[in-house]
Amino acid sequence: VxxxxxxxxxxxxxxxxxxxxxxxxxxxxxxxxxxxxxxxxASSDTDGFMICLSDMPLIETTTYCTLIGAFDEKKKTDKAVIVQPVFEDTPGNPVIFSAWYKNEILALTFTEGCKPIVQKNSKHLHRIALPTQSILMDADTEAAYSALVGN
Structure with missing residues (x-):
């Protein structure tokens, strides 16, 4: 973490x-x-990197497991796979990048994440439609967090 x-x-x-x-x-x-x-x-022998954002508290374990399962399956045929969840055609988080992108991620100068890598490598992008909008819901303040989780 x-x-x-x-x-x-x-x-x-x-x-x-x-x-x-x-x-x-x-x-x-x-x-x-x-x-x-x-x-x-990360370990040098890792297969990939799941980028999990700390401001998305409603994502459930089953969502992470679904994405990891899809990544494990897709990496068998595409060593440069990127797995991204979508809800009603809207891309969300977390995104899993094959270790193939390690050096490219380390060289990034864009400050707001790995979006340029996703855009540049769309032929390797595997989107997983999920029935939960939690992959889109973030909370950037304590008030937003309270509203999101109902406290």
Missing amino acids: VVGHEAERVQPFLANLPVNIIFNPEYATGMTTSIQAGIRA
Whole structure:
């Protein structure tokens, strides 16, 4: 899990989980630096990278499992596969990138994620239609989070 903004508030919630915590000192320069920090910390023999955004709390485990299953199946025939969920033709998150894109992601200068890689590699893009709009719903403030989760 890559942390940056308010890392000291987030880390206690991760302390007892079986995850590696990576601090991104460049978090203020944009989301891409956090993605790059996570990729640099990943095992060298990984098959792919699932980019999960922390501001999307309604995505359920079944959604992640569905996307991983699709990725595992598609990578058998396409070593450069990208898996992206869609709800009613609207692309969402999380997106899974084959490890094929590691160097391209690490070289990104675009600050708001990996969208340029998705656009450039559309022939490798495998979209998975899902029946949940949670893949589109984010909360960027505490008030938005409360409204989203009903607290």
